[in-house]
Amino acid sequence: MYDFIGSRLVSIALIIFVLGVIYQGIQFFKLTRKKEWMLPPLPLETKPKKKTAGQFTVDCLASLNGTLWKTDPLMTIVTSVFHVCLILIPIFLLGHNMVFDQSWGFSLRSLPESITDVLTVVVLVCAAFFLARRLFLSRVRAITTAYDYLVLLIAIAPFLTGFFAYHQWFDYDVVMTLHILAGEVMLITIPFTKLGHMLFFFLYRFLIGSEYSFARGARAW
Amino acid sequence: MENRMSHHELKPVDAKQIRGMLARKKGKMKRYLSFCAHCGLCAESCFLYMKYHKDPQYMPSYKAINSLGKLYRKKGKLDRKLLTEMKGIVWRNCVLCGRCYCPIGIHIPSMIAFARSILRSQDIYPQLGEVSSESWL
Numbered sequence: 001m002y003d004f005i006g007s008r009l010v011s012i013a014l015i016i017f018v019l020g021v022i023y024q025g026i027q028f029f030k031l032t033r034k035k036e037w038m039l040p041p042l043p044l045e046t047k048p049k050k051k052t053a054g055q056f057t058v059d060c061l062a063s064l065n066g067t068l069w070k071t072d073p074l075m076t077i078v079t080s081v082f083h084v085c086l087i088l089i090p091i092f093l094l095g096h097n098m099v100f101d102q103s104w105g106f107s108l109r110s111l112p113e114s115i116t117d118v119l120t121v122v123v124l125v126c127a128a129f130f131l132a133r134r135l136f137l138s139r140v141r142a143i144t145t146a147y148d149y150l151v152l153l154i155a156i157a158p159f160l161t162g163f164f165a166y167h168q169w170f171d172y173d174v175v176m177t178l179h180i181l182a183g184e185v186m187l188i189t190i191p192f193t194k195l196g197h198m199l200f201f202f203l204y205r206f207l208i209g210s211e212y213s214f215a216r217g218a219r220a221w
Numbered sequence: 222m223e224n225r226m227s228h229h230e231l232k233p234v235d236a237k238q239i240r241g242m243l244a245r246k247k248g249k250m251k252r253y254l255s256f257c258a259h260c261g262l263c264a265e266s267c268f269l270y271m272k273y274h275k276d277p278q279y280m281p282s283y284k285a286i287n288s289l290g291k292l293y294r295k296k297g298k299l300d301r302k303l304l305t306e307m308k309g310i311v312w313r314n315c316v317l318c319g320r321c322y323c324p325i326g327i328h329i330p331s332m333i334a335f336a337r338s339i340l341r342s343q344d345i346y347p348q349l350g351e352v353s354s355e356s357w358l
Contacts, residue, residue: 139275
């Protein structure tokens with residue numbers, strides 16, 4: 001069982017993840033082939049006025065007023081930290097890089113274990129915050145279903161089991177098997193569930209032309 | 222007007238037509254619905270949500286999930302009663318001002334507009350007689 005989960009299922013999960021992401025990406029580009037949104041032309045005076053560092057800082061802070069930073073600063077911080085850690089920790093974890101090295105003969109730079117351990121706790125605290133929002137905030141509770149709790153569990157399970165495995169809590173072999181399985185489930189589900197917003201956030205916010213685009217996206221559905 | 226309304230109430234829902242409409246925009250709308258994280262961050266961008274004391278039923282995602290989301294979940298197999306309930310969500314609770322903001326980038330107004338089109342195809346839309354200044358802003 002462990003052999004299957006620890007070797008063959010890893011490859012299956014990675015293949016499903018990569019193919020799923022490619023499929024979703026192709027579908028996105030096919031569905032948004034039309035280009036109709038154009039941002040209004042820039043004003044004639046294109047040469048920007050030189051700003052002092054102080055003016056620049058004030059302008060940057062003022063521009064935040066129209067964003068979620070103004071309406072929900074705590075959630076903005078928590079969700080930003082959570083998502084950054086969610087991607088960085090698995091990639092730069094020493095244990096994972098050792099496995100990469102053994103399996104594929106290459107590895108990335110690793111963060112010190114003490115740092116990844118703290119960052120894992122940060123992820124778990126952020127997840128507890130999301131859970132509390134779902135349970136106690138009426139506007140979030142109104143649109144929450146059992147599926148949302150399941151997705152949160154799928155996202156958190158690799159970190160929770162990884163934390164237990166690192167500290168060797170409970171039966172190490174069982175926890176490690178669960179950790180690998182949780183990671184595989186997460187990889188498989190990313191392209192086909194709500195977790196797909198990891199990919200679609202970038203496609204929607206940068207490539208689709210809209211008032212809220214981060215870039216000059218011109219694609220339209 | 223009365224005859225017309227009773228005719229609408231009796232007319233059976235054309236599930237085939239609804240399914241056809243849903244299929245036409247499935248690629249875009251199903252992605253919008255399935256990638257919505259249900260985070261509730263769109264709430265405060267809706268002026269109706271703010272006006273009505275932060276009542277969740279005015280939240281943009283709530284409106285999309287309980288109109289278009291329900292149409293896709295039930296694969297168009299809805300009775301007139303349920304569609305009529307949706308009428309309030311997509312016409313009374315939303316004015317399609319387009320100010321709702323989704324951090325992921327989901328375009329909520331297009332979902333509400335599409336739900337309106339589907340309801341309109343079944344002759345479900347606000348009648349002049351039922352619009353009062355109180356219930357319809």
